[in-house]
Amino acid sequence: MEWEVVIGLETHTQLQTNTKIFSGASTAFGAEPNTQACEVSIALPGVLPVLNKEAVNCAIKFGLAINAEIAPRSVFARKNYFYPDLPKGYQISQYELPVVGKGVVTIQVPAVGKNETYEKVINITRAHLEEDAGKSVHDLKSDGAVASMSGIDLNRAGTPLLEIVTEPDMRSAAEAVAYAKKLHELVQWIGICDGNMQEGSFRCDVNVSVRKKGSDKLGTRREIKNLNSFKFMTQAIEYETRWQIETLEDGGTIQQATVLFNPDTGETRAMRSKEEANDYRYFPDPDLLPLEITEADKVRVKAQMPELPEAMKARFEAQFGLTGYDAAALTASRELADYFVATVGAGAEAKPAANWLMGAISAKLNAEEKPLADSPVGAVQLAGLLNRITDNTISNNAAKQVFEAMWNGEGEVDAIIEAKGLKQVSDTGAIEAILDEVLAANAAMVEEFKAGKEKAFNALVGQAMKASKGKANPAQVNELLKKKLGA
Amino acid sequence: MINRSLKTLSQMLAEKQISSVELTQTFLNRIDALNPIINAYIALDKEKTLAQAKAADARIAAGNAEPLTGIPIAQKDIFCAKGWQTTCGSKMLANFIAPYDAHVITQFDAVGAVNLGKTNMDEFAMGSSNETSYFGGVKNPWDFTRVPGGSSGGSAAAVAARLCAAATGTDTGGSIRQPASLCGFTGLKPTYGVVSRYGMIAFASSLDQAGPMAKSAEDCALMMNVMAGFDARDSTSLNREKEDYARNLNKPLQGLKIGLPKEFFAEGLDAGVAAVIETAIAEYKKLGAEIVEISLPNTGLSIPVYYVLAPAEASSNLSRYDGVRYGHRAEQYTDLMDMYCKSRAEGFGAEVKRRILIGTYVLSAGYYDAYYLKAQQIRRLIVQDFVEAFKQCDVIMGPAAPSTAFKAGEKVDDPVAMYLQDIYTISTNLAGLPGMSVPAGFSTGGDGKALPVGLQIIGNYFDEARMLNVAHQYQQVTDWHTRMPDLAAEGLA
Numbered sequence: 001m002e003w004e005v006v007i008g009l010e011t012h013t014q015l016q017t018n019t020k021i022f023s024g025a026s027t028a029f030g031a032e033p034n035t036q037a038c039e040v041s042i043a044l045p046g047v048l049p050v051l052n053k054e055a056v057n058c059a060i061k062f063g064l065a066i067n068a069e070i071a072p073r074s075v076f077a078r079k080n081y082f083y084p085d086l087p088k089g090y091q092i093s094q095y096e097l098p099v100v101g102k103g104v105v106t107i108q109v110p111a112v113g114k115n116e117t118y119e120k121v122i123n124i125t126r127a128h129l130e131e132d133a134g135k136s137v138h139d140l141k142s143d144g145a146v147a148s149m150s151g152i153d154l155n156r157a158g159t160p161l162l163e164i165v166t167e168p169d170m171r172s173a174a175e176a177v178a179y180a181k182k183l184h185e186l187v188q189w190i191g192i193c194d195g196n197m198q199e200g201s202f203r204c205d206v207n208v209s210v211r212k213k214g215s216d217k218l219g220t221r222r223e224i225k226n227l228n229s230f231k232f233m234t235q236a237i238e239y240e241t242r243w244q245i246e247t248l249e250d251g252g253t254i255q256q257a258t259v260l261f262n263p264d265t266g267e268t269r270a271m272r273s274k275e276e277a278n279d280y281r282y283f284p285d286p287d288l289l290p291l292e293i294t295e296a297d298k299v300r301v302k303a304q305m306p307e308l309p310e311a312m313k314a315r316f317e318a319q320f321g322l323t324g325y326d327a328a329a330l331t332a333s334r335e336l337a338d339y340f341v342a343t344v345g346a347g348a349e350a351k352p353a354a355n356w357l358m359g360a361i362s363a364k365l366n367a368e369e370k371p372l373a374d375s376p377v378g379a380v381q382l383a384g385l386l387n388r389i390t391d392n393t394i395s396n397n398a399a400k401q402v403f404e405a406m407w408n409g410e411g412e413v414d415a416i417i418e419a420k421g422l423k424q425v426s427d428t429g430a431i432e433a434i435l436d437e438v439l440a441a442n443a444a445m446v447e448e449f450k451a452g453k454e455k456a457f458n459a460l461v462g463q464a465m466k467a468s469k470g471k472a473n474p475a476q477v478n479e480l481l482k483k484k485l486g487a
Numbered sequence: 488m489i490n491r492s493l494k495t496l497s498q499m500l501a502e503k504q505i506s507s508v509e510l511t512q513t514f515l516n517r518i519d520a521l522n523p524i525i526n527a528y529i530a531l532d533k534e535k536t537l538a539q540a541k542a543a544d545a546r547i548a549a550g551n552a553e554p555l556t557g558i559p560i561a562q563k564d565i566f567c568a569k570g571w572q573t574t575c576g577s578k579m580l581a582n583f584i585a586p587y588d589a590h591v592i593t594q595f596d597a598v599g600a601v602n603l604g605k606t607n608m609d610e611f612a613m614g615s616s617n618e619t620s621y622f623g624g625v626k627n628p629w630d631f632t633r634v635p636g637g638s639s640g641g642s643a644a645a646v647a648a649r650l651c652a653a654a655t656g657t658d659t660g661g662s663i664r665q666p667a668s669l670c671g672f673t674g675l676k677p678t679y680g681v682v683s684r685y686g687m688i689a690f691a692s693s694l695d696q697a698g699p700m701a702k703s704a705e706d707c708a709l710m711m712n713v714m715a716g717f718d719a720r721d722s723t724s725l726n727r728e729k730e731d732y733a734r735n736l737n738k739p740l741q742g743l744k745i746g747l748p749k750e751f752f753a754e755g756l757d758a759g760v761a762a763v764i765e766t767a768i769a770e771y772k773k774l775g776a777e778i779v780e781i782s783l784p785n786t787g788l789s790i791p792v793y794y795v796l797a798p799a800e801a802s803s804n805l806s807r808y809d810g811v812r813y814g815h816r817a818e819q820y821t822d823l824m825d826m827y828c829k830s831r832a833e834g835f836g837a838e839v840k841r842r843i844l845i846g847t848y849v850l851s852a853g854y855y856d857a858y859y860l861k862a863q864q865i866r867r868l869i870v871q872d873f874v875e876a877f878k879q880c881d882v883i884m885g886p887a888a889p890s891t892a893f894k895a896g897e898k899v900d901d902p903v904a905m906y907l908q909d910i911y912t913i914s915t916n917l918a919g920l921p922g923m924s925v926p927a928g929f930s931t932g933g934d935g936k937a938l939p940v941g942l943q944i945i946g947n948y949f950d951e952a953r954m955l956n957v958a959h960q961y962q963q964v965t966d967w968h969t970r971m972p973d974l975a976a977e978g979l980a
Contacts, residue, residue: 039587043807045580046567046589046686048721078803080850082827089806152811281850283859286693286800288722 002213003248005241006221007176007206008168011183012161013193014132014201015058021131021160022049022092029199033137037154041134043087048287051076055160058192059099059129060293060301062162065190065308066124068103070298076129076288080281084152085134093163095282098128099291100162105186106310108328109178122179123167129291132159156200162192168207168218173237177230180204189334190305197228204228208237209254210244219244220254224261224268236261240268312337320350329358335372339379346383353386360403377406384413392473398422426473431464431480434472438463439484449485457481488513489649490971493558493706496652500547500557507547507557510652511540511601514559518604518650521974525626527644529564530572530605539601546599554709556599561651563642564605565612566697567686568592575688576608576620576638579808579815579834589686590718591655591697598713603651607641610836611805612659612690614638615908617666618899619838626895627670628972630936633892636666636908642700643670647972653701653710657687658922659694660793661888661912667700667924668887668941673958673968674700675707676912678948679919680725683718689804691797692723694916703968704925704958708733711951727949735956741775743957746880750786751911757890759930763940764886767927767961771884774960779880783872788865789914790906795849795862796917801839802846808834841902870918873945882957883945886911887924891938911943921946925958926967939970 020027023040040047063070077095103124108117134157138150164183170176184202187193194201204227209219224240227233239261244254259268307315309331316327330340336357343353361375361382377385385402388394394402394417405416417423425431439446442463449456464477488510491499499505515533522528536559543557567573567585569592574580588596595602609619617625617640625640627633628648635644639656643666646654656663658676667674675698682697689695699710711732718724747768752761768778810816810830817829835843849858876883888908898905915922924941931937942961946954962968 042812044567044587044813045573045575045583045585045688045807046684048685050720050722080803080806082806082809084809084811084823087807087812089809090803279852281803281847281852281855283799283803283850283855286691286723287689 003210003245004171004213004215005173005237006168006209006211006218007170007172007237008221009164009166009170009176009179010205010207011164011180012132012203012205013164013187015055015160015162015192016194017052017054017058017160019052019054020158021052021055021129023158025158027159029196031155033151033153034155037134037157041087041154041157043089049092049285051288051291052160055129056099056291056293057301057304058160059127059162060298061190061192061305062127062164062187063100063103064298064302064305065186066100066103066105068124068127069101070293071097071099071101071291072293073097074099074128074291074293076285076291077282078285081278083133084150085136085154085157087134087154087157091131091133092285092288093130094128097290098126099293100124100127102126105166105179105182107175107178107182109172109175112174120169120175120178122169125165125167127162127164130161130163132156132161168209173234173241176206176237177234180233181230185333186309189309200228202228204233206233206237208240208244210241210248220256222254222257222259222268222270224259225271227261232261232263235263235266236268239266243268306334309337316340316350320344320354322350322354326354326358330354333372339372342379343383343386346380348383348386349390352389353382356382356386356403360400364407376409377403381406381413388413388417392424392426393417394422395424395470395474397470398424421471423471424473425468425471426476428476428480431468431472431476432484434464434467435477435480435484438467446485457485489517490702490969492703493555493653493701493709496558497552497554497556497709501552503547507540507543507559507601508537510557511536511559511603514603514651521648521650524631525628525644525648525650526623527606527625527641527648527650528561528604529574529576529607529620529622529641532571532604535570536601536603539596539599543599543601553598555595555713557601558652559601559603560595561603561606561642561645561654562592562595563639563655563657564608565657565688566591566605566655567688568602568605571602571605573605573688574622575612576610576622577834577836577839578621579831581621581815583814585686587686590683590720591687591714594713594716600713606639606645606654609638609640609662610839611688611801612638612657612662612695613801613838613842615661615665615905616893616895616898617641618895619836621836624895627892628974629671629938630892632894633938634669634895636669636888636892638662639666639674639700643667643672643674646670646672646700646702648974649971653699653706655697655710655714656700657690657695657697658912658916659690659696659797660916661909663698663700664887664912664922664924664941664943665908668943669892669939671926671939671941671967671970671972672700672702673704673707673923673925673962674698675711675923675951675955676915676921677711677715677951678725678921679916680723681727681921681949681951682714683716683721683724685718685720685724689800691800692804693800694793694797696916703962704923704955705733705736705962707923708736708952708955708959711955730952732952732955735952736959738956738960739775740771740957740960743771743774743776743882744779744880745771745776746779746781746876746883748781748783748786748876748883748885750783751885755889755907755910756886757930759932760886760888760890760940763928763930764884764942767942768884770961770965774964781876781879781883783869783876783883783914785865785869785872786910786914789869789917790910792862792865792869792917793909793913794845794906795858796866798842798846799850799859800846802843802850805835805839805843810834838902866917869914873914873918873920873947877947881947882950882954885943885945887941887943888912891930891932891940915945920948921951921954923954923958925961926970927965928967939967
């Protein structure tokens with residue numbers, strides 16, 4: 001029996017605003033508990049919410065980035081439920097009329113067992129603005145008391161969130177993670193979210209169901225809450241999928257439920273079943289007017305937005321003659337694209353710049369688990385190195401040694417070339433002299449070449465390079481050798 | 488002294504005939520004597536009050552006084568005032584000391600008015616008799632066996648018994664106008680959005696509006712000049728140019744078109760009240776007004792609509808009183824749910840619980856469309872009624888309440904009878920329109936006691952200055968607003 005997994009994501013992205021969505025309290029992370037909780041954050045009697053326009057701008061940016069309809073009129077609603085870290089007893093969210101409507105995110109998914117990717121379009125159902133809750137801190141030991149207590153930190157209460165909801169369009173953990181990564185990059189790219197998953201700035205709820213392949217009916221879903229790393233997301237979806245399939249194959253049924261992923265065991269476990277779910281009694285918040293967004297607002301926000309990854313990818317292909325694959329890879333993150341543009345801007349040729357960036361630099365960063373921002377070789381330095389290849393000062397091979405030295409902080413390009421004596425010999429006379437010696441010393445190889453053995457030519461080139469201690473310009477060696485052999 | 492208008496008091500202060508400290512002390516002494524019986528005030532803080540009076544005197548001496556500088560004002564206990572006990576008439580907030588000022592409080596502080604104390608009210612402003620207050624009922628100064636009306640019953644009794652120069656109130660369904668009618672003074676509920684709700688403890692956010700309760704229309708105008716104004720902290724506050732609400736007071740009423748909605752004079756209106764209103768209308772004719780009969784066909788739906796929408800909003804607004812951060816928390820509980828249940832069961836009174844239950848019910852899945860949505864649709868019809876009516880007239884008049892003050896305990900077990908007290912006032916809240924109650928005479932009940940009757944004036948949006956003019960002109964030719972209850976007859980003063 002062939003099973004198919006069906007996945008949809010709800011992602012809470014914390015918006016990068018200085019103040020909370022409905023008050024002037026700071027949103028900075030990591031402050032002492034309750035020091036960023038103003039009278040509105042604490043929900044004192046009589047306080048009222050006032051919408052932060054910056055949060056609205058973030059929502060407009062996202063809507064524009066995914067080519068979605070931005071609602072000319074959307075409504076804030078109250079989602080009513082009791083929880084200690086929800087100070088008002090309701091969360092201000094958007095329910096029937098969200099600010100962002102249907103849109104699309106195009107993802108590149110790594111194909112299983114192949115070193116390539118396939119493209120897929122994920123449909124976004126909606127994105128809406130809402131406020132975050134505070135945090136419950138459990139098992140606080142009060143001084144000298146036997147009983148443990150729970151604490152409430154309301155610093156986070158009221159932090160603006162954009163909840164982004166997809167259609168159930170993903171069919172594997174790989175697709176779900178590719179979407180999550182793409183979204184993660186996109187929200188950082190347009191500057192609405194810092195993407196910090198450890199601090200909870202980007203949290204995913206994943207809805208998973210399974211069905212028999214070919215069926216067009218959705219199975220009963222379980223929602224894996226609050227995944228804050230891509231690794232956990234993969235593990236959680238894979239475990240959950242296996243669990244659901246096994247349950248069904250054993251004759252069981254799936255109950256709709258909210259589940260939590262335990263990274264220690266790698267398992268998902270039901271937190272509460274939907275039967276116990278709250279009736280949230282949504283209704284329009286009478287304290288807030290409907291949010292109206294005009295065409296002029298959109299034009300104004302659009303003018304503040306950077307070039308989007310898709311547009312930049314197309315431009316890289318057209319302007320630099322890059323392949324679609326390279327252009328997609330370079331625009332996978334804003335940092336990478338910026339680095340590439342800066343390298344080219346410093347005079348490097350585009351294709352080698354792309355190759356080095358995705359090759360040598362990416363490999364080093366991966367090995368050392370460093371972000372691009374921490375690369376010891378910056379864009380200008382990389383351009384300097386590439387320019388020395390282009391102007392024939394060093395060979396590609398020598399460049400690798402120079403790069404290694406630059407990475408290790410041994411100095412600037414030219415100084416390293418000088419110190420290591422890696423300057424390429426491009427003087428025709430000098431190379432001819434070397435070749436003459438090599439030909440004289442390897443008469444047998446010359447005979448083999450003349451007898452039709454092509455391999456002998458490469459061997460002779462190798463001898464010449466060796467004789468020049470690797471410094472001879474390989475292209476010139478090839479060319480001059482051909483001439484001398486009359487080939 | 489205690490009977491003087493705000494304008495006169497202001498002049499006396501300016502001319503140093505009296506100091507704010509003396510004036511304030513006069514009222515404090517009167518409160519000391521009468522409040523133990525009338526129970527108009529929940530919280531007094533003489534030290535703070537007199538410090539404000541002293542500061543006001545310094546300001547007057549420095550020559551930068553405003554019209555209300557040094558005037559002692561009673562504040563309904565629904566407004567958060569920094570450092571003041573702010574209870575909203577509830578056990579839930581009995582020990583709550585507000586750490587910030589409501590916009591209304593800030594406005595009065597800014598002009599150097601004196602906060603005399605926090606006045607009693609129905610719990611969370613839910614009630615029409617002040618009997619739902621955790622701090623006990625308030626006596627109607629005209630007859631101690633009767634209620635002052637509600638929810639602003641404490642402010643009403645304080646104004647009527649001259650326990651303040653003027654007071655603030657709030658009006659969600661009639662809570663300024665009905666007690667103004669029952670206690671015989673002038674009260675104004677402004678257009679929704681004219682006075683900021685920031686720091687005013689919410690009952691039903693889309694209906695709540697603060698306004699003045701005072702001895703005359705002119706006093707109300709001076710109060711409005713302080714209370715009204717844009718506040719960025721309230722998203723429903725209207726950003727309009729500042730206006731002088733006293734500017735039109737002296738305009739003649741020649742040609743004024745008064746609409747009388749036939750629905751306001753139908754069954755359910757006490758005959759004595761009807762007679763008073765008819766006499767008042769006759770007075771307006773003498774002032775040159777024309778009478779137009781109009782219809783507000785959906786008036787009968789206003790109470791059912793109100794008792795869906797207001798509890799719906801209230802059920803959500805009152806969720807924050809959960810015992811977690813402030814307010815009442817049960818002493819004994821087994822777990823979180825138990826703490827919530829016990830804290831709220833102990834902290835809220837019966838009427839508040841009733842409305843939370845109604846509100847929770849009408850917002851529940853499966854009932855929302857039939858109740859909440861339907862009520863919103865009818866609310867729009869009610870608005871439309873007024874739009875049509877104001878095509879035919881300048882102001883609408885009628886009774887503010889269906890009867891004079893009723894006996895304490897009389898309606899307390901019959902919520903529907905109590906809800907009918909607001910039959911003439913609720914529709915203006917639903918429409919967001921301004922309304923006021925003006926003393927228009929007395930009606931003698933069965934026991935021979937003459938009790939005040941209020942004439943309601945409803946204006947179009949932002950027509951407060953016009954309404955105050957209409958009321959003021961009436962008060963120039965009548966003296967109902969100057970009548971004071973004879974507290975000596977109640978064995979007092």
